[in-house]
Each structure stands twice: as structure tokens, then as C-alpha cells.
Amino acid sequence: MSQTPTGVTAPRGFAAAGIAAGIKSTAGSKDLALVVNRGPAFASAGVFTSNRVVAAPVTLTRAHLAKTGLKAVILNSGGANACTGGPGLADAEATAAKVSALLGCEPDEVGVCSTGMIGVRLPLDALMTGAEAAAAALANTPGAGADAAEAIRTTDTVSKTHVSMHGGGWTIGAMAKGAGMLAPGLATMLCVLTTDALVDDATARRALAKAVRTTFNRTDSDGCMSTNDSVILLASGASGIEPEETEFTEALRSACYDLARQLIADAEGASHDIEIRVVGASSEEAGEAVARAVSRSNLFKTAVFGNDPNWGRILSEVGTVPESLAPYDPDELDVSINGVMVCRGGGVGEDRALVDMTPREVRVLIDLKAGSEEVAVWTNDLTHDYVHENSAYSS
């Protein structure tokens, strides 16, 4: 077969499956994915939501990573298994135990990820039967990677995958989902990254943490932080190549950036992808605070939806960031939208009518003139379709 490798099955040493287990209410929809590291090495790492209200699968997977590391991950859409208390945790444990029995590994070596509505128990029978079907369907084909990516979709209109080949002949593959509840710490999302690079657990952990910090964590669609966000890295070592840590980290960062942009591009109802780039910041924290404030402004985001370069709504958000966090002089601020400096020195700049807002990508550049740090956050506009999708989601 000459089919292009797709997602998590692209690197050597991995098998995957995506099947319809009957968890989603829409019959026949794929809703259960399994990703297995077949070695020879078994390094792993994970980054999870910083929400204090965490879903049962997050609690379980965190504990498994801390104890033994992961050899496999099972992921379901159709229910978040969040706010389900002790019974929900027992469901996640039963799922990991079932997968371990099917694969012949320890329960502690299985990660579990769930996505969907909060506050509803998962149908455990469907999960158990589905896990058997998924294990039976495991393959290292491109189609298996595609099936897995398909199975974790919720309101995503397309599957998100990534494949990149690196220097000495090692590969990163990945799949992700996320379309709403996208906010840092993390964007609301599930992501599994696979690689046949030979790295140890400590390297995997450091690299993943760095990669996520400036990519997924700077993706802010609607300011809402999830209870289920999980980014998991599995490394098989099957290429036999041990990359430099800096090279590996950069490759991982690049993969995460690609996936983060795919998430924003498919964000619920969005009609514009918006980059908020802050330059001249006194510190990275200052730049991020300013970019984040603008990225969360409903007024700015509705203006972009209306193709209106309403820079006053940008400045009014910049002004909400405390001086202790981001020093700048309000009378020095410059703001450009799609290359036109509509605000100069805190006041009226070029004619706003010169700004072309029709491209899908809108680039906002804010110069704080208070230092030399630069930070970019990606967000999207606030549209009728966002309101529609999220007012109708669970009813």
C-alpha cells in the first residue's frame, strides 16, 4: 500500500484502532480509540488540565504515569466521565483493567482519556465490549491511525492529525480533538503524540512540558478551561535513534503548534482565526497577560466576526491588565490589524477603513514599548454559530 501514514501509527512501534462502541448517541459513530506502544522502549509523559475539578480519567492517568508510565491509551468520546464521583473513578479503573487484560500489560500501564458532556456516567458495558473490539482491530496501518483520530471527535468537524519526519530518520505522529471549551491550562482537548525516537521518561517529560507551554497553552478559543484536557506522549524507541534533547523538544513543539492551529481553525462556529501578537513586553508573563486579555474579549471577538477593525475594543482590554503584571504607558501603545497601524501612541492612527478583514486569518500586533519580549496567542471570533452550537449541545 502506498497510502500516506496517518497520525499516531506513522512512527514505528505503534498500533491503533478506532471503532464504534455505542457510547455516542449517534448510532454507528466511532467513539472509542486505542493506541498501543509495542516497543521496544516504553517512555511516556503527560500534561493535564490545571482545573481543580478534574475528570476521573485524568486522576487515574496522572497516577499511572507517576507510578509506572504508560504503554497504551484508551480514549472515548461521548462522555467526559467528569463530576461522576467514586463510581466514575471505578469506571475509569475498570476500563484500564480491561485494556491491560486484553493487551497483556499491567492496569497501571494504561492511560484513559474521555471527552464529552460533564456529569454523566459512561455506559460501562459498551466500553468493555468496545475495548475488546478495539483490541481486536489494532493495526499499524495508516487507516488505523485515521480511525483512532476519527473516534475522539466531538463537535470537531474534521479529524486532526500530524506526521513529521526528522533528521536521522525518526518520526512524530499525533492525533488531537478539541473544538470548544478551548482555553489554556490546557485548551480543552485530548492529544496523543507518538514517536519512534529513543528517549527516556525524563527527557519525554521535559520536552512535552516545554512543547505544550507555548502551543496548546497559548490557544484560547473561548476562555473556558476543561476538566479533561490531556496531552500524552508515548515513545517506542523503534527507530533506534536518540535525538538531541533540544532537537526532540523543538520537533515536539512544532507538532503541538501544528495541532493547536488545527484546533483553532476548527473552533466551534469560528469564521476567523486570530493571532494576538504582543511585542515590546517587559517579560514573557506581561506579554502573555496582555495577549490573553484581548483573546478573551467578547466585544473584540464579535467585532472581528463583523469584519470590523474596532481597535478601541483591543485597547480597552489591554488596559485591564494590572500594571504590576505588565508595565507600559497607555499613551505609547501601537496596535496594528492586518498590517495597518490603526492606533499609534494610544490614539487614532491610520484610517481603519484601510484594514482588510476578509481573510480567514486576522493578525493583531500590539507594541507595548516596554521591553523586548514577544508572545503570540491564537484565538478565534465569536459568532452566531458558536452561540448556536453551545446553546443546543446537551439539550
Next chain:
Amino acid sequence: MSQTPTGVTAPRGFAAAGIAAGIKSTAGSKDLALVVNRGPAFASAGVFTSNRVVAAPVTLTRAHLAKTGLKAVILNSGGANACTGGPGLADAEATAAKVSALLGCEPDEVGVCSTGMIGVRLPLDALMTGAEAAAAALANTPGAGADAAEAIRTTDTVSKTHVSMHGGGWTIGAMAKGAGMLAPGLATMLCVLTTDALVDDATARRALAKAVRTTFNRTDSDGCMSTNDSVILLASGASGIEPEETEFTEALRSACYDLARQLIADAEGASHDIEIRVVGASSEEAGEAVARAVSRSNLFKTAVFGNDPNWGRILSEVGTVPESLAPYDPDELDVSINGVMVCRGGGVGEDRALVDMTPREVRVLIDLKAGSEEVAVWTNDLTHDYVHENSAYSS
């Protein structure tokens, strides 16, 4: 005449006017208001936006209050005079000078408030001519108070006024505007409160600060903080009655609460008014942080628009508040919506289908079980009409 007194002209010692000066693009719309304290006493106080990017009239009025106190306030809709630099400040100064000449007081005794689009100069000629017409129209009739309230509307669909009579025979009157960009510190709004109580400047300042803190500052429609928010209190002493400070403060708080509720009830495109009440908080700050987080969740607010009691979106927001700010145990949280405890002990409670979401008012009660403090924040749902109004506003 038996007409009920309306707004700022209800207390003795005040005159007002509201006229069409040609500032708004819609011809014939009232857009300039004048409120004058005719004494015998002239106490005043103001509370302003905490945004670092402040409009010229805010800068000017703050300085005038600090220097001499105010005898009159001129307010315009049709333009915010924000982000207009030195020329914008000169416009505000010219306006105050013109009013002082017309009234026979000092320029420093005139406050200026503006509301409308940011980043556009005001038409100074129209303002000057309009100030003359407003001064000529000054009257202490109910209709004059109504005209003034009408003239400060922007996207407000109705005028907001308040009148209350108190104990020994003194009165509070008020007018306010605000429909979008409603967020604390302050809600985006202009408000002028008048009273014939006899209070000194220091009492007026303390009472206004306390009254605003738990009313306007706990009104959070869209999380966007304005550059122009101003709440101004003028006291004429014309009743000859000097109320106890606690009585005066409570009366002022009650007036501000009434107006804040009117703002929420008329928030852009809203179809539900939502109270987020947090009980069992370890501190007022903790309760406010939790209530604020929920009130800013687009996902929660779109769910309410869809009459969906999606409590998972409440819990996921509660979880974003840092433990250092609001200690609580996620497994202890109770959440009720319109009287039905849909979440008990952090997990599934009563059937969400029991919640009646059809009333305009939605009451969310969150019990943190971490103390005895209680805080309520008012917000509203996120609707198609909000997106429509704010994507079309300036284009």
C-alpha cells in the same frame, strides 16, 4: 402637575436637561444631558473605571473632583472621547469651560462624561452649541430628568432611572446607562446620582465607594471593562436633613442595586438575567472570585440561552479559581439551579430535567462549604442578539 418625579430631578435643588445636539449619527436623537446642583450645599463624589486606558473625560472629571468638587455634570452619548490623546483632553476641557461659563461657576466644578465608540473625536461645534441649548432647557421638572436619562442612552433599549424617598424626608434620584461592555471596575456605564440629603464630601465619598462595590461592581454582563465608566454623586443639602452615614450609605447602595439590575435586564441581546450566588465561601474575595468566574463563562452563558441547566459548565469554571484564592474541596461542591440541586458533593444530584429554565431570572446557587461568606454577582446569557449587536455596532 401630578407627574411622578423622574430620576435626577426628583430631589430638591437639582435641574436637568436632555437635548439633541447632533452628536449621534441618528438625527434628532437626544445625545446631550446636563445635571446641575443648585444647592444650597455642593457635596460630590465619583467612582471611575479601573481600566488603565481611560477616556479623556474620566481624566478630567477625576481631577476636578480632587480639586474642587462638582456642581454640574455634562454627559454625551454618540462618542466615548477615549484614545483620542491630547486633542481629546482639550475637547473635554473646552466642554467643561463652556458649561462653567453658561452656569456661572468654575470650569473645575464641571464634570464631563462621554459614552459611545472609542477612538473617534467628538464634534466640538455640536457640543458647544448643544451645551447652550441644554443650559437654556434646564428645569427641575420630572420631564427634564426623563430627558436627561434619555440623552445618555446608547444601545440601551430603555432609560434607567431611580427615585427613592427616605426616612426624614430626603430623596435620592438617579439616571444610568449601560447595555454592553458591562464588567466590574465598573460595569460599563454612566450614572449620576442626586440627593437633597445634607452630607459632606467625605461622607459622600465613603458612602458612594461602599454602595458601588457590592452593586455595579458585581454586575458582569460580558466581562469587558470600559474606558469611560463613571458614577457621580451630587448632594444639594436642600432637604436640610443630615441622615446617619449608615442610613445614607444603605439608601445609596439600594439605589445602585436597583440601577444595576436595570442594566442587566437591558443587557445587549440578553434573554435571561442570571444571579450567581456563592455561599459557604471562606472569604468575600473567595466567593466573588468563584461567582465572577462562572459569570464570565461563554459556555455556561450560551447553555442558559438554550434553557439548558448544564451544571458541568458551572463546575468546570469553579475549578479554574486558584486554591490560594478560594479554598474548597471539589468533592464537596453543591450546585442548585432555580432551586433544584443538580450537583451534590461534586457529582450528579437531582435530575437536570426537573429544572425550569423558562423564567427570565435564573438563580444559580453554589455552596463551597468552606466558610460562611456569601456573594452574589449578576450576569446574563450569551445570545445571537449579543453577537449581532456587537458585530454590527461600528460598521
